[in-house]
Amino acid sequence: MFLVTGATGGLGRRVVKTLLRRQSPVRAFVRLSSRYHDLEQMGAEIFIGDLRRKASIDKAVQGTQYIISAHGANASGAGDAAQIDYQANIDLIDAAQANGVKHFVFVSVLGADRDYDDAPVFKAKREVEKYLARSGLTHTILRPSGFASNLLPLARTFRRTGLYLLIGKQENRTSIVSTDDLAEIAVRSVSIAEARNRIFAVGGPEALRRDEISKIFEKLFNRSGMLINVPLEVFDGARALLRLFNPSLGRDLGTLRTLLANEYTCNSREVQQVFGMDLESLHHFLRRNLSTLEAI
Numbered sequence: 001m002f003l004v005t006g007a008t009g010g011l012g013r014r015v016v017k018t019l020l021r022r023q024s025p026v027r028a029f030v031r032l033s034s035r036y037h038d039l040e041q042m043g044a045e046i047f048i049g050d051l052r053r054k055a056s057i058d059k060a061v062q063g064t065q066y067i068i069s070a071h072g073a074n075a076s077g078a079g080d081a082a083q084i085d086y087q088a089n090i091d092l093i094d095a096a097q098a099n100g101v102k103h104f105v106f107v108s109v110l111g112a113d114r115d116y117d118d119a120p121v122f123k124a125k126r127e128v129e130k131y132l133a134r135s136g137l138t139h140t141i142l143r144p145s146g147f148a149s150n151l152l153p154l155a156r157t158f159r160r161t162g163l164y165l166l167i168g169k170q171e172n173r174t175s176i177v178s179t180d181d182l183a184e185i186a187v188r189s190v191s192i193a194e195a196r197n198r199i200f201a202v203g204g205p206e207a208l209r210r211d212e213i214s215k216i217f218e219k220l221f222n223r224s225g226m227l228i229n230v231p232l233e234v235f236d237g238a239r240a241l242l243r244l245f246n247p248s249l250g251r252d253l254g255t256l257r258t259l260l261a262n263e264y265t266c267n268s269r270e271v272q273q274v275f276g277m278d279l280e281s282l283h284h285f286l287r288r289n290l291s292t293l294e295a296i
């Protein structure tokens, strides 16, 4: 039995579906308020709980052999890195040890090892990585770059308006990863010997400048567009103002700032070799998902 946390998220939903397509039994950890009907209909066992509660986690882990931790606090600041990205994973790892779990897959983030000070989610991920490595559990740590599925709402806006909003440096590069490829890699991690007790940076096959993404949208929708570039200083000013009224939200926004201000590229060759996959380009991912875009 697999336990998937964050089962209603962009990645977790795909992990659950990938497992179900392989006819692997899956327990999906969801909140009562989430949309999980489709997962249940496809055959997932639904576990309703809250990752803020250790008792919930202990119960969810019982009887499972594999855990894929794919939950997370929202990088925009609405989440809670200390509780969700840090403590819930520590509790999951402890429960995994207590229950003799065979393999723990942890979805971290590209750059977790860069010691960013102003980025609560990055710090939490790094500390969980260290805790997991010390735990003695068989594990795989995946450090992905930005998910292609995050761009679907932006593509939808572009199709309607021709506008693409970009905050921060246009020339910064990013190896956007197909969220479907990442789900497949997370699932394969438990059965590939070379993936045991390893850390993998996972990015797509190309290092795109951020402004190239609007060019991909133009090609996809066969229309010209306009890129609106907001300097990072504007974001910083708004954040400083917000901090006066809501200090903790202001602090949490450091994760988003870190994402906007830096480059996130990696070489995908090793991942392609170890996991035996050809990773798809952003253009290919968006084209495949065009029907979803049209349905929205």
Ligand SMILES: NC(=O)c1ccc[n+]([C@@H]2O[C@H](COP(=O)([O-])OP(=O)(O)OC[C@H]3O[C@@H](n4cnc5c(N)ncnc54)[C@H](OP(=O)(O)O)[C@@H]3O)[C@@H](O)[C@H]2O)c1
Pocket (backbone or CB within 6 Å): 005, 006, 007, 008, 009, 010, 011, 012, 029, 030, 031, 033, 034, 035, 049, 050, 051, 052, 069, 070, 071, 072, 073, 074, 084, 107, 108, 109, 110, 121, 144, 145, 146, 147, 150
């Ligand atoms: N998105 C990216 O570009 C990116 C890049 C690198 C790494 N990552 C990492 O990859 C992982 C998955 O990201 P994602 O974008 O798929 O996340 P997401 O779409 O924001 O989903 C987050 C998931 O966590 C669940 N969750 C949050 N708080 C919870 C709680 N208290 N109890 C139970 N469940 C809770 C959410 O449930 P609800 O549906 O109930 O809200 C949701 O299923 C995260 O660890 C993230 O840090 C993401």
